[in-house]
């Protein structure tokens with residue numbers, strides 16, 4: 001559903017490459033990638049995972065090509081896969097050549113462990129003949145040992161130099177169909193490496209925080225790195241590297257791009273209030289139930305779960321649809337307007353029903369179909385709840401009064417502040433004086 005958009009930083013201008021049918025760079029939508037965790041030789045198992053990844057939002061999927069059986073598996077997987085397949089190659093240049101024979105849409109080479117210039121040129125020449133792009137996948141953890149020594153560690157400069165060195169080998173055979181990644185598990189290092197790389201090349205960039213770890217910390221690290229760069233206009237394709245089911249990676253990638261307004265919403269955006277003293281329901285439980293009930297339906301709308309009808313419909317008036325609790329009832333609202341009141345036990349079912357109708361019929365039609373008595377009933381429940389709990393249900397104002405009372409200087413009624421200290425300089429307890437009963441600890 002349309003909502004006001006705020007422009008992000010202008011996207012960096014890059015050349016475009018094609019990974020099978022998916023354009024990367026050159027103004028194309030930012031694509032989501034993930035990687036299978038199955039043995040590539042297990043064709044049916046790998047295909048099942050690729051289909052699950054595509055359903056969760058992956059535009060491109062990578063599979064390892066680490067042995068002859070994996071290359072043979074790729075030959076069987078590629079024609080049946082719903083998205084382009086990238087072969088991940090380390091150490092063995094003959095596996096890159098075999099993956100090209102298998103018909104993959106792209107190769108990923110690690111310059112840290114495929115280091116012989118002759119072999120690299122050989123792969124690039126064959127990729128050029130086949131019209132297949134290559135990702136130069138530099139990784140801080142497996143940096144070329146000479147560059148590690150030269151730079152005194154895996155610095156941003158070392159990662160960038162590794163990528164440029166590989167590019168120079170490709171250039172010797174006239175191969176330029178390249179995207180690049182300079183990943184690290186250290187987020188500031190990864191951010192700086194990509195920033196420096198973006199300054200010196202116009203090849204599209206594949207963003208990722210490598211070995212980010214299991215969620216939730218892994219999700220936070222990956223998002224910190226990827227989102228920072230995307231917000232600066234850097235990045236053309238992304239992958240979350242999580243220690244989790246790869247479906248989580250694809251889902252997170254897709255959700256990040258939707259949250260940043262870089263891809264059109266395909267699925268649900270569930271928002272919920274943080275709950276407070278006014279909540280009439282267990283917001284966490286109801287939000288979870290709503291998420292589970294709505295998620296699989298892939299409805300491209302924003303849905304709000306709010307703890308009370310006193311403030312909920314107003315606080316979430318931008319949501320397409322929402323539910324707010326009050327007096328054992330669920331108050332269903334569309335764009336902040338109450339359209340139906342249902343028993344509390346039916347809140348989630350009513351939310352799902354209305355969400356499907358909104359997608360089918362549109363917001364305006366559902367607003368027109370509102371129960372005319374719903375607004376009045378909500379107003380009456382709101383007034384009753386306000387009467388029962390008062391305007392300060394969280395006790396915030398009472399606490400503010402308490403703070404003010406305690407901070408008032410005795411006698412004059414004026415609030416104490418740093419401009420009017422309650423002790424004279426030099427007195428015990430004044431700033432710069434040792435605390436009463438304590439001498440300075442530095443021995444001076």
Ligand code: SF4
Nearest residue numbers: 273276279307308312
């Ligand atoms: S006032 Fe109501 S909607 Fe707002 S946080 Fe509290 S319970 Fe949730």
